[in-house]
Amino acid sequence: MTSSEIHTPPATAGESEPQQEPSGAVIAIPAGGGAFRGRYLDHAPGPVATARLLLELFGVRYRSREGLRRAAAELIYAHPGGWRHLGAATSKDREIRPRRAPAPVGACYCHQDDGTPSPAYIEAALAAHARAETAHLHGNASAASVLPPGTSAGPGHPALITRGSVPEGIDLIYLMYRDGLLIEVRDGAHPDSGRFTPAIVELPWGNEIDPVSVESAVAAVRARTPADIARAKVAEILTETADRLRAIPAHHDLVLHLLAGNSRFLSIPREHGPETALARAAGLHTSELPGHLHRLERGEQIQLLRQAASLLNPATHPAL
Numbered sequence: 001m002t003s004s005e006i007h008t009p010p011a012t013a014g015e016s017e018p019q020q021e022p023s024g025a026v027i028a029i030p031a032g033g034g035a036f037r038g039r040y041l042d043h044a045p046g047p048v049a050t051a052r053l054l055l056e057l058f059g060v061r062y063r064s065r066e067g068l069r070r071a072a073a074e075l076i077y078a079h080p081g082g083w084r085h086l087g088a089a090t091s092k093d094r095e096i097r098p099r100r101a102p103a104p105v106g107a108c109y110c111h112q113d114d115g116t117p118s119p120a121y122i123e124a125a126l127a128a129h130a131r132a133e134t135a136h137l138h139g140n141a142s143a144a145s146v147l148p149p150g151t152s153a154g155p156g157h158p159a160l161i162t163r164g165s166v167p168e169g170i171d172l173i174y175l176m177y178r179d180g181l182l183i184e185v186r187d188g189a190h191p192d193s194g195r196f197t198p199a200i201v202e203l204p205w206g207n208e209i210d211p212v213s214v215e216s217a218v219a220a221v222r223a224r225t226p227a228d229i230a231r232a233k234v235a236e237i238l239t240e241t242a243d244r245l246r247a248i249p250a251h252h253d254l255v256l257h258l259l260a261g262n263s264r265f266l267s268i269p270r271e272h273g274p275e276t277a278l279a280r281a282a283g284l285h286t287s288e289l290p291g292h293l294h295r296l297e298r299g300e301q302i303q304l305l306r307q308a309a310s311l312l313n314p315a316t317h318p319a320l
């Protein structure tokens with residue numbers, strides 16, 4: 001590093017992030033079947049700034065066909081301690097910017113500025129080596145007996161982070177693919193399972209990002225509740241039923257039969273179920289629904305199903 005560079009990341013100004021948001025995140029590469037291999041990144045000031053930095057990094061440092069492989073080698077495998085920050089800020093420009101090779105890609109927890117391993121990291125590695133030898137002598141050389149106990153990751157804890165071991169307090173994962181970046185967010189509808197849900201389908205390398213759409217997609221996953229998911233599912237069932245009803249020539253009592261068939265794996269209370277939604281859309285009590293459906297023409301039944309879906313989830317099922 002040159003003397004004009006600042007070692008500690010500057011406070012970010014201008015990004016409209018929620019207060020108190022932990023800045024740590026995980027950067028990762030996919031490992032097949034939904035798995036990933038990741039490292040801790042301490043300075044990750046929100047989805048927009050972090051995504052932008054990663055996109056810029058792939059623009060200036062990992063831009064060839066071999067870009068992803070080189071990113072994996074450098075960002076994931078060469079630095080088991082994880083990252084304080086990626087890129088660097090200068091005294092002229094306090095925003096952290098990506099660096100071209102061969103400058104260091106950022107500041108990690110396992111190496112010092114001159115590239116030699118940090119004393120703390122050497123100590124941890126020596127301890128792991130001693131555990132490996134002991135485990136070998138006892139005929140128990142499994143990884144679990146060698147690696148540090150627990151799934152701790154974060155400042156100073158060398159740890160490969162996988163889907164099953166995302167540390168508490170981290171709610172964003174930046175997955176780097178060959179074609180672009182995918183942001184996964186801790187899903188508000190599954191607060192206890194630690195499930196992460198993709199917020200943005202694709203942020204292709206080489207494109208500008210739209211801050212508003214990134215922020216709103218991330219916020220939407222964070223703010224989801226189990227009721228939101230049930231509502232979306234019921235709306236989907238109503239629409240599927242409308243589609244099937246349109247496709248088959250049959251008696252109109254079939255509406256409820258089809259609804260029941262489509263809902264048989266749905267484990268939500270009846271008062272939140274498709275029949276109740278249908279009755280609500282018709283402005284009736286559920287007990288009046290069968291008679292009402294009997295009086296409707298096929299087209300009117302389909303219309304009612306779509307209307308009920310739209311009331312539940314207008315974003316996915318817009319009103320006709």
Ligand SMILES: [Zn+2]
Pocket residue numbers: 078079080081108109110111
């Ligand atoms: Zn390192």
